[in-house]
Amino acid sequence: MERLLVLVRHGQSEWNLKNLFTGWKDPDLTEQGVAEAKSAGEQLKDMKLEFDLAYTSVLQRAQKTLGLILEELGQQDLETIRDQALNERDYGDITGMNKDEAREKFGEEQVHIWRRSYDVPPPGGESLKMTSERVLPYYRAEILPQVLSGKRTIVAAHGNSLRSLIMDLEKLTPEQILKRELGTGTPIIYRLDEDGNVLSVEDLAG
Structure with a gap:
């Protein structure tokens, strides 16, 4: 049984x-973001990937990216679950x-710390x-069981909510995940074993 999980960051906002x-x-x-989302859909279509279930955040940039991908796949009616657990990191006062x-x-150093430290939040x-x-309990309770049951699942979300998932999936350290850049509109394809461990990962950014 295939256990497929595809993560994609929204297109440029x-x-x-x-x-x-x-x-x-x-x-x-x-317009570029729309094109990136359509291109992601085309890439997945070329790989003959289809999905049984989709997850996204409550923010329109992720929802529209998912919608454009599913349109390319001819799966506009796919069951889609929206939850704020998958929202982008809240930047607080600097939003x-x-x-x-x-x-x-x-100051350059303070902003760098807010952006690139693991555990120092902006005000x-x-x-x-x-x-x-916020992200990982939702993933483990809601998304992972669906993937392990054999439902091919796509998650369209945001740079930092997806970094949280990638850190867990790939067992990365805080230092490693902070260096991980995620392209907009670029699918990352995971195949998992029966325990949720990664068997293979393919980043379509190349």
Whole structure:
């Protein structure tokens, strides 16, 4: 029995383009983001992959990315579960701030710590550790059992919610996951064993 899990970060959003801390805000995809999502769908279609179940966050950039992928696959009616457990990391008080302006205001080193440390949150926001503590219980309780039952599953979410999953799946250290860059609109394909361990991983970014 195949146990297939595909993770994909949403396509470029309007706030990605403007270099803003986005978090739980809800900007739309850019034209490039739409194209990235369609391309992801085409890649999966070329691999003859189809899905039994889909998960996404409550934010439209992830939902629209998923919708465009499923459209390419001819699976627009696929059962889709939306949950804020899969939302992006909450950037708190720096949400909506331009990253360059944040560096000017708080200093390069402080912004780097907020962005790239594992357990130091920005004011009023979440660290990657806190994001993981929200994402992983949901994954283990809701998503993993479906995958282990043989349901081919796709998750369209966000850079940091997906980093939380990747860290767990690939058994990475905090230092390793913080260096992991996730391309927008790029599927990562996992095949798991009966215990949820990774048998193979294929990142379609190349």
